[in-house]
Amino acid sequence: MLFTAIPDIASKARRTITIAIAAALGAGVVVAVQQTASAAEATLGAAAAQSGRYFGAAIAAGRLGDSTYVNILNREFNSVTAENEMKWDATEPQRGNFNYNNANRIVNHAIGQGKSIRGHALLWHQQMPGWAQGLSGSDLRNAAINHVTQVATYFRGKIHSWDVVNEAFADGGGGGRRDSSLQRTGNDWIEAAFRAARAADPGAKLCYNDYNTDGINAKSTGIYNMVRDFKARGVPIDCVGFQSHLTNSAPSDYQANLQRFADLGVDVQITELDISGSNQANAYAAVTRACLNVARCNGITVWGIRDSDSWRTGQNPLLFDASGNKKAAYTSVLNTLNSVTPNPSPTPTPTPTPTPTVTPTPGPGGPCRVAYTLNAWNTGLTSSITITNTGSSAINGWSLVFGLPSGQTITSGWNATYSPSSGQVTARNVSYNGSIPAGGSVDIGFQANHTGNTSAPSSFTLNGNTCSRA
Numbered sequence: 001m002l003f004t005a006i007p008d009i010a011s012k013a014r015r016t017i018t019i020a021i022a023a024a025l026g027a028g029v030v031v032a033v034q035q036t037a038s039a040a041e042a043t044l045g046a047a048a049a050q051s052g053r054y055f056g057a058a059i060a061a062g063r064l065g066d067s068t069y070v071n072i073l074n075r076e077f078n079s080v081t082a083e084n085e086m087k088w089d090a091t092e093p094q095r096g097n098f099n100y101n102n103a104n105r106i107v108n109h110a111i112g113q114g115k116s117i118r119g120h121a122l123l124w125h126q127q128m129p130g131w132a133q134g135l136s137g138s139d140l141r142n143a144a145i146n147h148v149t150q151v152a153t154y155f156r157g158k159i160h161s162w163d164v165v166n167e168a169f170a171d172g173g174g175g176g177r178r179d180s181s182l183q184r185t186g187n188d189w190i191e192a193a194f195r196a197a198r199a200a201d202p203g204a205k206l207c208y209n210d211y212n213t214d215g216i217n218a219k220s221t222g223i224y225n226m227v228r229d230f231k232a233r234g235v236p237i238d239c240v241g242f243q244s245h246l247t248n249s250a251p252s253d254y255q256a257n258l259q260r261f262a263d264l265g266v267d268v269q270i271t272e273l274d275i276s277g278s279n280q281a282n283a284y285a286a287v288t289r290a291c292l293n294v295a296r297c298n299g300i301t302v303w304g305i306r307d308s309d310s311w312r313t314g315q316n317p318l319l320f321d322a323s324g325n326k327k328a329a330y331t332s333v334l335n336t337l338n339s340v341t342p343n344p345s346p347t348p349t350p351t352p353t354p355t356p357t358v359t360p361t362p363g364p365g366g367p368c369r370v371a372y373t374l375n376a377w378n379t380g381l382t383s384s385i386t387i388t389n390t391g392s393s394a395i396n397g398w399s400l401v402f403g404l405p406s407g408q409t410i411t412s413g414w415n416a417t418y419s420p421s422s423g424q425v426t427a428r429n430v431s432y433n434g435s436i437p438a439g440g441s442v443d444i445g446f447q448a449n450h451t452g453n454t455s456a457p458s459s460f461t462l463n464g465n466t467c468s469r470a
Helices: 044-049 067-076 101-112 137-154 189-200 218-233 254-262 280-293 328-337
Strands: 014-022 030-038 054-059 079-082 116-124 161-166 205-210 239-242 245-247 267-276 297-302 368-377 380-389 399-403 409-414 417-419 424-428 441-449 460-462
Touching: 044 054, 044 328, 054 067, 054 116, 079 101, 079 297, 101 116, 116 137, 116 189, 116 267, 137 189, 161 189, 161 239, 189 205, 189 218, 189 380, 189 409, 189 441, 205 218, 205 267, 218 254, 239 254, 254 267, 254 280, 267 280, 280 297, 280 328, 368 460, 409 417
Parallel strands: 054 079, 054 297, 079 116, 116 161, 161 205, 205 239, 239 267, 245 267, 267 297
Antiparallel strands: 014 030, 368 380, 380 441, 399 424, 399 460, 409 441, 417 424
16 A cells, blocks of 8 residues: 555435425425435544545654543544654664664554554755765765655655655745755756655655645745646645644635645645634634635645644643633634535546556566656656665666656656667766765666657666566
């Protein structure tokens, strides 16, 4: 299974509503009108699932021992996001040494409860470990791409959506990138991160996530232009996250902003919703309605469960009070979710739904092994290739030759250079991955157009040696 499925929708009870209308005039005729309606769902997750969406919460591993907290989590939400446990400082505290203990507590709890999981966040200029804060240039770039690859690979098949890059655009009127050590590695660092994430976990939706982008403004337009460019050049981006930390109301053009991104061919997700102020209930309903009105809005995540769990101390911006009681905002959200006509199959087709290619049974080969997976949609595909050195000595400098099936043309690639773009293709190492130690491996990949033939190459040759297939 390539990503955790949203829980099955509860079976619907049906009821018949009889409306008796007494005529005010005439002979006092009573007209009986019957109509059938779906019984309202009783929880946020089940109500959202009626339209194929999720309603989730950001949670902390340290609170999983709090019974009130866990009871609300298990009952109400069908998606979870780790607040901090999947960030760089938590997962790679020392370079090359990864720690997934707290992240696994969240992941295992979610899987055990049948909930989908949003991964947050692979790269962010904040909460970088101390060792990474001291890096710059190509050293930082290599460390960042390795981090994306290792973490996304570790959780491969378990994550519904990854926030690949978080908060990379500057506030203010310019609409440009934020100055950070990551940005100073080169303007293509976001693209490189998305390509590495696709190679590591082809089944996850890959999202860009940011704040103060809820309306149409300079910052959201800067991101819009980046996404439009990525889509035009085949950079693998599937969704955009809108944090939506609001006070009293969302911008008047909130829905229009979501829709303009959806019109680019990406999904949109409300990723960190919390709303303070006296108009809280109405504002929550309006945001929920906006998501329901945009076909490609996958779902909503609130940033915390109870007011006492919120990072906005004293503002009480969540759906449950400190004691775990439902607030008026909870009721407004639930009623809005229940207002839709049940449709368990969401309107948009997930982008894309990956299907691993069935490869031939491994046969005799040289000191190399290749694992090849394919994710195809419409007229495009993404291929991920893992090359393993099965020999007894390191490979220093490599080229992988394979025949691209008829009708497939490479449009872009990562972690290797590809030439030519069709027919007999040679993928050569780039500067940072030319050495493969004995028993080690390297991940590469490419995106291609196709004319209907989505089969895999029949053979791979590494430095003249025919590779076995994994």
